[in-house]
Amino acid sequence: MGSLKMANPTSRDIAEIAGVSQATVSRALRNSPLVRKETRDRIQEIAKELNYFVNRNAAGLRTHQSNTIALLLFDETGGADAQINPFFLSMLGYISRAAARRGYDVLISLQQLSDDWHVEYQASHRADGLILLGYGNYVTYREKLAALSAANTRYVIWGPVIKDHPGHTIGCDNENGGFQAARHLLSLGRKRIAFLGQTSPRSPEFSARYAGYMQALLAANVHPDPGLKVDADNLEELGYQAVEQLLAAGESFDAVFAVTDVIAIGAVRALLNAGIRVPEDVSVVGFDDMPLAAHVTPALTTVRQDIRLAADGLVDAIVGLIEERPVESTLMAPKLVVRESCGAKKGVRHK
Amino acid sequence: MGSLKMANPTSRDIAEIAGVSQATVSRALRNSPLVRKETRDRIQEIAKELNYFVNRNAAGLRTHQSNTIALLLFDETGGADAQINPFFLSMLGYISRAAARRGYDVLISLQQLSDDWHVEYQASHRADGLILLGYGNYVTYREKLAALSAANTRYVIWGPVIKDHPGHTIGCDNENGGFQAARHLLSLGRKRIAFLGQTSPRSPEFSARYAGYMQALLAANVHPDPGLKVDADNLEELGYQAVEQLLAAGESFDAVFAVTDVIAIGAVRALLNAGIRVPEDVSVVGFDDMPLAAHVTPALTTVRQDIRLAADGLVDAIVGLIEERPVESTLMAPKLVVRESCGAKKGVRHK
DNA sequence: CGCGAGGATGCAATCGTATTCATCCCGTAT
DNA sequence: ATACGGGATGAATACGATTGCATCCTCGCG
Incomplete structure (x- = not known):
């Protein structure tokens, strides 16, 4: 009262x-x-x-826990101006929800290559474990990841699953995804399929998508044309430029497989800008199924990574590590989502 | 050694x-x-x-601080399936960077209306202060915000600045933004400008944009037609449906001002789908300038809220409150960004 | 040569909770 | 009636850092 x-x-x-x-x-x-x-x-x-x-500080001091997971986003931009990879951002929401369901808070941190992130979070008892997004590039991060393991830090990476790799990984079967994308384009009768994306060893995920693409071409007895492969990092502008480059080189092509939706959207813009119709003249397929993929015009056909499932998997894994349960790396199956940009829908295509 | x-x-x-x-x-x-x-x-x-x-727990226990800011995102969806408002997500990156620069960590938390978020974070010493995104709807949140104030919790809201309102607020001058959007459309010769968006008192920010729109019409001696105003919440589908509804009602219009980019993108899709050209037949202007606004086709003309500045302002404010410096609510100026969807560029328009 | 000032360091008391071990109480079996 | 067992609670301590206060040393000056 x-x-x-x-x-x-x-x-x-x-x-x-x-x-x-x-x-x-x-x-x-x-x-x-x-x-x-x-x-x-x-x-x-x-x-x-x-x-x-x-009082969480007091409780944490006593129990040596924080009930917090640190989410480390690799800040590719390095600068203060650029946007963060929207694919990771949308993952963030699901991660936060999944963590909350298990009684964990989520701390976010944008990390740059130069930062000393590798041990601080757990050593300072700010977090019980780490989720790493954007660290697929193991070549660059090898030493840092090794340092994490050496310091006994619990962490899970979103990225390609590679054997003999330290730590646990949750990832998407990129090779299979690339295969599905290319196979779909081939099934539509497309034969000259441009590939847009970075495939250096620095980007194993994109390389895997490329491998899948190649595999599909070979399976269909279509000879890949090196002139149709353009390197492009994950920015809309670079997708745009990649198509400009193909056109300037006089390459003829009837389809584009972009290693990322962001690149695909740039590619579509360049095509439309050049008076080339999508999908009538050129089919386009992206990768990720980011939130806006369904809402651009034409709606983007793409390979979906189920980020909700991915987020759940990441949180399950890190919580498992924290609570000392056995955890295994897992590979998730991507799924082709057919919309308008490939021309398979609505019979809009060349009849 | x-x-x-x-x-x-x-x-x-x-x-x-x-x-x-x-x-x-x-x-x-x-x-x-x-x-x-x-x-x-x-x-x-x-x-x-x-x-x-x-050890942050020990240090925090002793000093009664956490050097952490909690970022509370109102989870409008309520469900586990939906995406979070992308506008807020992109703000998150900048907030995180700004906070890091000042030595604060950022804890994220998706909150639902039923949650008891109002005091827990600070009382439990998990955070020294709160940033609230998506709480513009003061009618609904009045009691919760009052409880926050009563509990002496430090918080800053992103939303409309209203006098006699408890707490500090950083927001955009929505009325001015709406005015700019409508004035621009009028200057292009458009006279029948549809307004798409929710204007109930539950959404004071959108209502303010509507007020600005009305003001511009009146200033130009254009009589507003109630038939051109359609309620639509902030989802792409609802933008699509709003245009469908206008068309079904047989309304004629030569422009659309959508209260949000997301709604605008849906509206464009519906227009194109109906064989109506954008911007040749109908000009479209959105609001926010979210990351993809520049990259959809046609590129969206919109009213930009400078989220980087907003993020800095929010962090400045909350850190100021935490460190007991005087802090004032501020209103930021929005800025019209002209791209393709309004038809002002490239002389593509009806000559 | 003594004394005071002030710079550098150590001592010890917190901060608020979780947990081990001891204590107490009560019911039941002998 | 007594001893015993177990359920419920309390006393005491540890977690690791911060910080007010005491201490000590050195140096300069009278």
Whole structure:
């Protein structure tokens, strides 16, 4: 009835009010069966009344835990101006939800290559484990990842699953995804399929997509033309430029497989800009199925990575590591999503 | 030389190695001038060598701080399936960077209406202050915000600046933005400008944009037609449906002002789908300038909210509150960004 | 040669919770 | 009636850093 006010109540305050010891309060608030149900309820009631919440610093100090997961996004841009990879951003929401469901908070951190992120988070007890997004490039990160392992830090990477690789990985079967994309274009009668994307060893995920693409071509007895392969990093402008480059080189092609939706969107813009119709003249397929893929015009056919499932997998894995359960790296199956940009729908295509 | 290994070094371990007291170590690591420079350097060296990092729980317990800002995103969707508002997501990156620059970590949390978020974060010492995104709807949140204030929680809201409103706010001058959008369309000779967006008191930001739009019409002596106003929440589908609805009602219009880029993109899709050319037949203007606005086809003319500036402002404000400096609510100026969808560029328009 | 000032460091008391171990109480079996 | 067992609670301590205060040393000056 009389609402008890108090600035910063502690468990000791509650103990005093409830007429029990602080130890009992601590137990009661954690729902310990050691405390009689009646007492427990009474204590919890008082806590609620006082707007009391366990001091996480104190609890963490005692238990050596933080109940927090650090989400490290590799900040490719390096600068303060650029946008973060939207694919990772949209993953973030699902990760946060999944973590909350398991009682973990999520700390985000944009990391640059020069940063000393490799140990700090866990060593400082800010986080119990790390989720790494954008670190698919193992060549660059090898030493840092090794340092993480050496420091006994718990971490999970979103990226290609590679054997003999330190740490645990959740990733998408990129090769299969690239295969599906190319096979679909071939099934539509397309034969000259341009490939847009970076395939250096620095980008193993994109390289895998390329490998899948090649595999599909060979399976269909279509001879790949090196002139149709253009390197392009993951930016809309670069997708645009890649197509400009193909056109300037006088290459003829009837389809484009872009290693990323972002690149695909740039490619479409360049095509339309050059008076080439999509999908009538050129079919376009992207990769990722990012939120806007369905909403650009024409709606983008793409290879979906189920980011919700991915997020759940990442959180499951890191929580598993934290709670010392066995965890395995897993490869998720991508899925072709057919929309308008490839021309398979609505019979809009060349008849 | 000999790399000293140690599982979880504490400041006491370092003290022992350095041959000083633990207190001195603590001071040295915080760069206190009380410690002689030589000693300080030596201690820091040892700390680095041992891969030692200050235990944040212990430090936080002692200092009653966490050096963490909680970023609360209102999870409009409520469900686990939907995407988070991309506008907020892209803000997140900048907020994280700005916070890092000031020595703060960022904790993210998707909150639903039913959640008891109003006090927990600060009371539990998980965060020193809160940034609220997506809480523009003060009618719904009034009591929760009041509770925050009552609990002496430090928070900053991204949203409309309203007088007599508890707490501090950073926002964009939505009315002016709406005015600019409509005035631009009028200057292109458009007279029948549809307005797409929710304007209930639950959405004061959108209502303000509508007010600006009305003001521009009146200033140009154009009589607003109620039939051209369609309610639509912030989803691409709903933008699509809004245009469908206008067309089904047989309304004639030569422009669309969508209260959001997401809605605008849906509107464009519906228009193109109906065989209506954009911008030749209908000009479209959106609001926000989200990352993809420039990259859809046709590129979207829109009213930009400078999210980088906004993020800096929010972080400045919350850090100011935390460090007990005076802070004021501020209103930022939006800016019209002319691209293709309005027809002002390239002389593509009806001549 | 003594004394005071001030720079450098150490001592020890917190911060609020979780948990081990001891204690107490009560019912039941002998 | 007594001893015993187990359920419920309390006392005491540890977690690792920060910080006010005491201490000590050195140097300059009278």
